Amino acid sequence: MAQLTYREAVTEGLAQEMRRDRNVVFLGEDVAEAGGVFKTTVGLLEEFGPDRVRDTPISEQAILGATMGAAMTGLKPVAEIMFSDFFAVCWDIVANQIAKTRYMTDGQTNLPLVIRSGNGGGARFGAQHSQSVENWAMAIPGLKVVAPAKPADVKGLLAASIRDPDPVLFFEQKSMYGVKGEVPDGEHVEPLGAAKVLRNGSDVTIVALALMVPRALKAAEELHAEHGISATVVDVRSLVPLDTQTILSEVAKTGRLVTVEENPRLCGWGAEIASIVAEELFWDLDGPIVRVTTPHIPLAAADSLEDAMLPSADKIVASVTELVD
Amino acid sequence: MAQLTYREAVTEGLAQEMRRDRNVVFLGEDVAEAGGVFKTTVGLLEEFGPDRVRDTPISEQAILGATMGAAMTGLKPVAEIMFSDFFAVCWDIVANQIAKTRYMTDGQTNLPLVIRSGNGGGARFGAQHSQSVENWAMAIPGLKVVAPAKPADVKGLLAASIRDPDPVLFFEQKSMYGVKGEVPDGEHVEPLGAAKVLRNGSDVTIVALALMVPRALKAAEELHAEHGISATVVDVRSLVPLDTQTILSEVAKTGRLVTVEENPRLCGWGAEIASIVAEELFWDLDGPIVRVTTPHIPLAAADSLEDAMLPSADKIVASVTELVD
Amino acid sequence: MAAKPKRAAAAKRKPQPAIDPATRLKLYRTMVECRMLEKRAHDLFMQNLIKGTSHLALGQEAVAAGFGVAMREDDYTFCTYRGHNHTYVRGVSMTAILGELMGNSAGLMRGKGGSMHLTSVEHGAMGSYAIIGAHLPIAAGAAWSAQYRGTEQVSVCFFGDGTTNIGAFHEALNFAVIWKLPVVFVCENNLYMEYTSIYDVTAVRNPAADRASAYGLEPILIDGNDVDVVYETAVDALERARSGGGPSLIEAVTYRHGGHSRADPGKYRPDDEVQKWLGRDPVPTYRKRLLQLDIDEQDLEKIDTESLAMIDEATETARNAPLPDVDIAWIDVWADGGAQWRN
Amino acid sequence: MAAKPKRAAAAKRKPQPAIDPATRLKLYRTMVECRMLEKRAHDLFMQNLIKGTSHLALGQEAVAAGFGVAMREDDYTFCTYRGHNHTYVRGVSMTAILGELMGNSAGLMRGKGGSMHLTSVEHGAMGSYAIIGAHLPIAAGAAWSAQYRGTEQVSVCFFGDGTTNIGAFHEALNFAVIWKLPVVFVCENNLYMEYTSIYDVTAVRNPAADRASAYGLEPILIDGNDVDVVYETAVDALERARSGGGPSLIEAVTYRHGGHSRADPGKYRPDDEVQKWLGRDPVPTYRKRLLQLDIDEQDLEKIDTESLAMIDEATETARNAPLPDVDIAWIDVWADGGAQWRN
Ligand SMILES: Cc1ncc(C[n+]2csc(CCOP(=O)(O)OP(=O)(O)O)c2C)c(N)n1
Numbered sequence A, B: 001m002a003q004l005t006y007r008e009a010v011t012e013g014l015a016q017e018m019r020r021d022r023n024v025v026f027l028g029e030d031v032a033e034a035g036g037v038f039k040t041t042v043g044l045l046e047e048f049g050p051d052r053v054r055d056t057p058i059s060e061q062a063i064l065g066a067t068m069g070a071a072m073t074g075l076k077p078v079a080e081i082m083f084s085d086f087f088a089v090c091w092d093i094v095a096n097q098i099a100k101t102r103y104m105t106d107g108q109t110n111l112p113l114v115i116r117s118g119n120g121g122g123a124r125f126g127a128q129h130s131q132s133v134e135n136w137a138m139a140i141p142g143l144k145v146v147a148p149a150k151p152a153d154v155k156g157l158l159a160a161s162i163r164d165p166d167p168v169l170f171f172e173q174k175s176m177y178g179v180k181g182e183v184p185d186g187e188h189v190e191p192l193g194a195a196k197v198l199r200n201g202s203d204v205t206i207v208a209l210a211l212m213v214p215r216a217l218k219a220a221e222e223l224h225a226e227h228g229i230s231a232t233v234v235d236v237r238s239l240v241p242l243d244t245q246t247i248l249s250e251v252a253k254t255g256r257l258v259t260v261e262e263n264p265r266l267c268g269w270g271a272e273i274a275s276i277v278a279e280e281l282f283w284d285l286d287g288p289i290v291r292v293t294t295p296h297i298p299l300a301a302a303d304s305l306e307d308a309m310l311p312s313a314d315k316i317v318a319s320v321t322e323l324v325d
Numbered sequence C, D: 001m002a003a004k005p006k007r008a009a010a011a012k013r014k015p016q017p018a019i020d021p022a023t024r025l026k027l028y029r030t031m032v033e034c035r036m037l038e039k040r041a042h043d044l045f046m047q048n049l050i051k052g053t054s055h056l057a058l059g060q061e062a063v064a065a066g067f068g069v070a071m072r073e074d075d076y077t078f079c080t081y082r083g084h085n086h087t088y089v090r091g092v093s094m095t096a097i098l099g100e101l102m103g104n105s106a107g108l109m110r111g112k113g114g115s116m117h118l119t120s121v122e123h124g125a126m127g128s129y130a131i132i133g134a135h136l137p138i139a140a141g142a143a144w145s146a147q148y149r150g151t152e153q154v155s156v157c158f159f160g161d162g163t164t165n166i167g168a169f170h171e172a173l174n175f176a177v178i179w180k181l182p183v184v185f186v187c188e189n190n191l192y193m194e195y196t197s198i199y200d201v202t203a204v205r206n207p208a209a210d211r212a213s214a215y216g217l218e219p220i221l222i223d224g225n226d227v228d229v230v231y232e233t234a235v236d237a238l239e240r241a242r243s244g245g246g247p248s249l250i251e252a253v254t255y256r257h258g259g260h261s262r263a264d265p266g267k268y269r270p271d272d273e274v275q276k277w278l279g280r281d282p283v284p285t286y287r288k289r290l291l292q293l294d295i296d297e298q299d300l301e302k303i304d305t306e307s308l309a310m311i312d313e314a315t316e317t318a319r320n321a322p323l324p325d326v327d328i329a330w331i332d333v334w335a336d337g338g339a340q341w342r343n
C-alpha cells in the first residue's frame, strides 16, 4: 500500500477509471493545463489528452448542462465544481434537471455522471468558499451523495461513483487535501452506501462524515482516556444511499447517538439520521439524541473565528460527556 | 371580516404595505401588466404605478440581485419568483449573497427584502413546478422562512415579512390560491415566529405547514371520530424563526409527535423538528417520533400519481393510528 | 422598447436547389399532423380530460416541421414545455403524446412527466424542459458527446424569445462555440414570454439574432411561419454542424395563436396583431403555395383526411387507456428501478 | 482562440479638457498608495501573518485609481475578491484593510469577511463578492434604488474578464439597459481567469467589448494601464449614468503582475508576456508621464514618502491589534444582532 494524500487519491481514482473506460471524460475550470486549483488532477491532461480532459469557461451551468447532456448520450462524464458553494450558481441543473430526468422520463434516460467538488471549512476561505452543502444534495431525490474522509475511500469511492449508473455528487473536504493515508495499490473500488465502523464502543455511537471523522476519533480517544466513556465511531461515507442498517445496529448496541456534522445546524444530515433513529429505534434509546453541528451561522474568514465555530474534538467530548454522565 | 381567497390575501398584504411605505417596491415576471400568472398582484400596477410595480425579463438572478442591491441602499423590495422550483436558477443570490452579507460585513448591511414564491404540489404541474423547497431555505443561515396556510395569515404574515428588517422567503402554496377564509379588514399584521395551535388534543401532536395544515386538521377530525384518538394540531407558519416553545410545550402535553410535510423525505423541516424534540424533550416522549412526508421522489404530473404521493389525510390517520394504537 | 419587430427576413444563404415536391408534401403533412394534434389537445382540455397545464404551439408548426423533416433520424432534439410538436416530428405517436397529456398508461411516460416533459429517447427526442434555459447547455452536452464519439449526430435545441435573457442561454452559446459543437440553437420568437411582450424587457430588437455576434456567430433571422425557409435554414445549419463547422443560432419569428398556457386567454395581445398573424397562419399559407406550385389538391386533401383519421384513432386509444398503476410513482428514481435511498 | 488580444485602444470619446495637475497628482497618489498597500499585504503573507487566501491586483491599480478619483463620494462600488484597491480608493483606511486580511479586531469586519469580502458601507464600498458574477445584478439593484430615490448616485461594478462568460453577467447587462439604470460595468481584462487564458474559453476576442452590442451598448475598449484614459472614461460614463443616459460597459485591458491568488506563482504565463506587461506597469509609467508634463519631481517623491509612511503606520497598528472576540462569530446573522433562529 502506498501512502498518498487525499489529493493524490482523487487523481488516482480518476485516472484508474479513465484508463478503464474511454467514455469517462473530465471537465472543469482550470482542471486540464493547470491540474486543478487544488492540484487534484495534475497529469490527467498529459495522460488522456485534450479530448478527454477539458478546461472550461467560468460557466457552471454550461459545465453541468454539458455533463448531463453527455451522460444522456453515452458518455460517463466527471465534472469538477471547484468549490461546493458554487453549486448555488448551477443548482437548477443539479436539482431540477439531473436529479429528476430519469424519473420524469419513466426511466428512459441514464445519467451516469459524477460531480466532484471541494466542500467544507477549515481553510480560512470565508463564508462563500467554506460551506458544507452535502445536505443540500441529500435533500434532492435522484442524487447519490458521497463524502469520503480518508485517501483510500477517496480513491475507492470515486471509482465506484464513476462506475455507478446514477448521478453522484462527490464531496471532497478541501482542507483535507493534504492529509495522507494508506491507499491500496492497483484497482481499488469501494461499494457506495456502506458506512464504516471505525471504532467499537459500548456507551455511545458517534456518527460523523468527512472532516468530522478524524475529530470524532480524536474525541473518542479522549472520552476513553479522560472520562472512561467508550464510544463507537461510524464514518457514514455515503449519505445516499444511506447505510441505515449499520447506523441503526450500532446505535442499538450503545443506546445513545451523537451526530457530528459540519453543516450549519438546521436541516443538516444529522437531523435526518437523528429522526430516523428517533422513529425506528426509539425503544432502544437510553437518552436524548444529540447533534453536534456548526451553529446556524455563515463561517467567518478569520482562523480564530472559524475554529471556534466548526465542531471540534473538544466540543464533541463536551457534548458526549453531558449526554452520558 | 371579509371572505378572501388566499390569492386575494396576497394582493391585500402587498397593497397594505405599499400604501404605508413608499420604499416598498415590487418586481417579477408578468407581475405588473398581467397581475401575476397566479393573479396574485392584480391591480397593483394601476394603484402604485410603473415605478413601483415592475415587469422583468426572465432573469431570476437579475431579479434577486436587483432586489438585494435595492435593499442594501434604502428600499424595501418585494420580488416574486413565480414557482419556487426556480429558486434553483438564482440560489447563489439567495443562499450565498442575500443570506450571508449582513454577517460577512459584520452587520454593516441591512437587507429588508421579501421574496414571494408559489410553492408545493397538488396542481399537476409535474416535477419541475411542484416542489416544496421551504427546507432548502431553512438550511441557510441568515434567511427567514414563512409559509402560511390560511388567507388571514397570508395577509398578516406577508405584511410582517415586508416590515421585517431581515430577508424573508415567503412561500405561498400554489394549489391553495383559490381557498377562501376570513381575513381581518384594515391593517393586519401577524408576528413572525409564532406557531398556532389550531386544535387541542391529548394523545398526539401533529405539526404541519401550508397545504398539510388542512389535511392534518381533517385527519384529526377523523382520528377523533373513528379512532377515539385526540390530536393537537399545530400550524408552524414560520420555519425561521421557529416557534420551538409552542412545539415543545404541545408535544410535552401529548407525549407524541407526528410531523407532516410536503417535502421529499430526506432533510426536510420535519427532520429538524423531530430531532429538536428527540434532543430536548426525550424524557417526555411516550413513543417514536413519526414523520409523514412525500416519499423521497420527484412528483409525477398525472393527478392519480401526484395524489398518491403527497401526504393525504388518510396517510396521516394511518401513521397516527399505528403510532398511538 | 415597445417597438414592433421588423419584418422577419430570410438570412442570406447560398443558393440552393428548389425543395422537391416529395419533401414539400412531407413538410405539409407534418404541419397538418401537428395542427391536428394540438387542436385535439385543446378539445380534450375543454372536456376536462387533460388536468394539468399545457402549452400549445398552434401557429408555430412551421418551425418544428421544418426541422423535423430536415433532421437525420439519429439526431437529437431538446425542447421546452411547448414541445408537443417538436416531440411529435421525431416520430413519436400521437397516442403516446395525448396519453401523456391525459396522465394515463398510454402516455409516453405513463403520466410521470406530463405535458411539459415529453421525451422519447428512442426517437432522439431527448426531453422537454420546463425551466427556462436549462436545456441549452444540456443540448450542447449531447453535441459534445456526438463530437467525442464521432457519430456526426447533431443536437437541435428549441426555445423561446424570453429564454434569451436568462443566464444559461449565454453560457451555453459561448460554450458551444468555443468547443465548436454540432448544435443548432433555434429561438422561436413568438413575440411574448408568458403574458409580457419580449420587446418590453429586452435590450435589443431581435432577442437572439442581435446576440449572435456576442458569440462570434452570424445572425440568422428568418420567417418562422414559412416552412420552406425554416427547412432550408435547417438543412444549412445541420450540414454545418455535421461537417464540423460548429453551432448556429437561428431566430425564427412566429406567433402562437392562443394564450401562453391553458390558463391564459391571451387577452394582452392587440386584436390587429392577432388578426395579422392569423392571416399568416403557416398551414393554410403553405397549402396555398403548394397549389400554386401545381401540387395536386387531391394529394393535400388526402393528407388532411389521413391526419384527421390518425388523430381520431389516437384520441380513441388514448382516452380509453387505463390510469397508470400507482406503483410506477415509486420506480426509476434511481437506475436500479427503485426509490430506495437506504440500504 | 489562442490569439493575443489586439492592442487596447482608447475608445472614441468627445474631446475633453486636459486633466488638471491636481487631479493628476491625486491619480498618482492613489495608485502609489494602492501599490504600497498590496505589496505590504504580500509581505505579510510571506511572514505568515495573513492566513487565508488573498488576491492581489498589483499591476491593475490604474483602474481602481481612475475610477476612485472620478467618483462622487456617495456613489456606490461593487467589486470582487480582488478588491483591496477598489475598496481602498473609496476612503477606507489601510489599517482596516490589513487588519481584515490578518483576521483581527482592527479589520474592517473584524475578520468576519476576510480578504475576499471587504465592505465599507459608510464609504459606499458596498461589498466584495467572491462568487463570480453575483455582484453585477446586485450593483444594478443599487443603481435602481438610486434611480428610484432620485439621488443621482451611480453604481460602479468591477469584475474580471472570466466573469463575462457566466450567466449573471448576461442577465445583469440586459436588465440594466432595459431599466436604463445608472450603473457602470467595468471589466478588468487581465488576460487570465485563475490559471487559464481568457482567450482559450471565450467565443470573441474582447470578452466584454465584443458583447456590448448584445445589449445595445457601445463597445468601450480602453488601455487599463493608462490611468488618464481610465479616469477620462470614468468621468464620461459616470456623467452619462448620472444624467439618465443609462449604463455603460467598459473593458479595460490590464495585467496582474503576480499569480491569481496566494497559492499561485503564475507560472502558466509566458515570460515574454510577463516582461512586456511589467514594462507597462501603470505606476512608473505614469510617474514618467507626469515628469514629462513638468510636474515637479519633489511632489512625486513626497507622495512616495508619505505613502510609505502611511503603510508603515497602518501595518504597525494592524499587526498589533488583538484577535477578535470570539463572541462576534455569534452576532449579526440577523438584524437583531443575534444568531437565534428560534424563539
Ligand atoms: C427559470 C424560469 N423562469 C420562469 C419560468 C416561467 N415561465 C414558463 S414559460 C415562460 C415564458 C417563456 O417565454 P419564451 O422563452 O418566449 O417561450 P414561449 O413560452 O413563448 O414559447 C416563463 C416565464 C420558468 N419556467 N423558468
Ligand SMILES: Cc1ncc(C[n+]2csc(CCOP(=O)(O)OP(=O)(O)O)c2C)c(N)n1
Pocket (backbone or CB within 6 Å): A029, A058, A060, A082, A086, A089, D082, D130, D131, D132, D133, D159, D160, D161, D162, D163, D164, D190, D192, D193, D194, D260
Ligand atoms: C461561480 C464561480 N466559479 C468559479 C469561481 C472560482 N474563481 C475565483 S476567481 C476565478 C477567476 C476569475 O477570473 P476573472 O473574472 O478574469 O477575474 P480575475 O481573477 O482575473 O480578476 C475563478 C474561476 C468562483 N469564485 N465563482
Ligand SMILES: [Mg+2]
Pocket (backbone or CB within 6 Å): C160, C161, C162, C188, C189, C190, C191, C192, C193
Ligand atoms: Mg415566446
Ligand SMILES: [Mg+2]
Pocket (backbone or CB within 6 Å): D160, D161, D162, D188, D189, D190, D191, D192, D193
Ligand atoms: Mg481575469
